[in-house]
Amino acid sequence: MSPPSATTSAPPLPRTARLRTSDLIGVGLLGLRGRPLRAILSGLGIAIGIAAMVAVLGVGAASQAQLLDKIASLGTNLLTVEPGQNLVGQNPPLPDEVVDMVKRIPPVRSATATGTVKGATVRRTNKIDPRESQGIEVAAARLDLLDTLGGKLAGGTWLNQATARYPAVVLGATTARLLGAEPGQQVFISGQWFTVVGVLEPLDLAPEINTSALVGWDAATGRLGFDGHPTRVYTRSVDESVDAVRAVLARTANPQDPSAVKVSRPSDALTAQLAAKNTFNSLLIGLGAVSLLVGGVGVANTMIISVLERRQEIGLRRALGARRRQILLQFLTEAVALSVLGGLAGAAIGLAGVTVYATFQGWPTVIPATGIAGGVTASIAIGAIAGLYPAMRAGRLPPTEALTTG
Incomplete structure (x- = not known):
């Protein structure tokens, strides 16, 4: 049997498998399931911010609807x-x-x-x-x-x-x-x-x-x-x-x-009262936004700690062929999932608070659909921004350095 020719090319390396969306979500949620208490505490800041915004918008809308009905019944003439x-x-x-x-x-x-x-x-x-x-x-x-x-x-x-x-x-x-x-x-x-x-x-x-x-x-x-x-x-x-x-x-x-x-x-006095309530609601929404930002800082802190604790996992995945982009998307997905869950929980809490308060006051219950959608969207954005740096840090981690970290 003759030796192989020097000009014979080596067999091509196997192509790196792409991470499907379902797998990406599963891997991203794996970190949350592995540390449920930390995930709950981290998402609590997001939940409080969203709950405050939804509650303020809902109570404000219910109060405004009640006042508008009152003005209409009393007449402006x-x-x-x-x-x-x-x-x-x-x-x-x-x-x-x-x-x-x-x-x-x-x-x-x-x-x-x-x-x-x-x-x-x-x-x-x-x-x-x-x-x-x-x-x-x-x-x-x-x-x-x-x-x-x-x-x-x-x-x-x-x-x-x-x-x-x-x-x-x-x-x-x-x-x-x-x-x-x-x-x-x-x-x-x-x-x-x-x-x-x-x-x-x-x-x-x-x-x-x-x-x-x-x-x-x-x-x-x-x-x-x-x-x-x-x-x-x-x-x-x-x-x-x-x-x-x-x-x-x-x-x-x-x-x-x-x-x-x-x-x-x-009736101008009632209209002025309505304007004053809208101004006060804007202040409370601002306070809810501050709470939301604080929640985003908590998510960023949690993700940085998660990257530090899972260096060996990152190194092993990189050694098995995972790309930097896949590692980045994994931790980014985890951060967004954490914020989304916190946002949904906050929206549910805020909506429940609005319903109870409006019923107690005898006001019409107004569901702030715009506030809920905006709150959840804001939580997604906060999660993506908060998790971007930790995810990029995880993606740039060399496999050898990660595997040798004790």
Whole structure:
């Protein structure tokens, strides 16, 4: 048998097998299964950050939906007119006929008024010091006040043509609580006993009514010395014409001195409250993002320790033909898997918290789908960034050095 020719080429080396996606995921999860406690603690930072973001977004969305429903039910077409300070520093009263003048504005659907009874006090009994008024205001009220404000009675009845002329009073929600009075009982107003005929539910668009004791216009004039000047006018107009009505309301209410008229829109306070909540939610989301970054640092630290502990495993795989790219993808997959699991757990915790809190508050449960998707995506990005350096370090590790490391 003749020796082989020197020109005969050596047999080709076997091709390195490619790491399939399923194998890559399995190998990546192997490190997590081998050290479950460390994986849980590392993913806890990610979970807390995602849970905080989902909870803040969910609670904020539920609160916003509740507030929007509240604004829609109360209406944004309520405008109030009050005496203001004119250009020379005076506070002239509104004209007696201001309600009839305002009603002449075509888009205005209804208008009514209340008038403060100056010097009048309301007490539970005549044994209480008159100076202890507790901030309660005695006001004359027109009969159509409740309809214009969209108010409801918590008990009793509203003033009518008969009771408006006699010593009868309707108490605001806060006034009734402060006095401890109910329909059928009596309260002492400026030296006279008045019978409580009704108690109102809280009025969000007219909080001043909540702390008032309302008597009929005729009773206030004849029994309490009311001067007859309206101090606050409430108007309801067509929704599409609110701004137009607001623009002419001051000139209509007091043609001789429009600068002395203050016009406001009560629903603006609720809208400002909504904006304030959105600002506060942004702050909490920022805090959740900081927690998420801290969780990413924890993942990076865990992966660096994992690379140091598994140097021999890395060396053995490299000696058996694994490429640097495969080692890099293995540890990168492990870091991403750790972050994804933490993100999913955080999203579940946050969603559960949102559901429980919204149910407890009686708010509509709003699932923050954008927040959940964004949170999980952020956790994937954090995991990839946090695991990139440890994975590159593992991929660059020489097989001989790794195998000789004790």
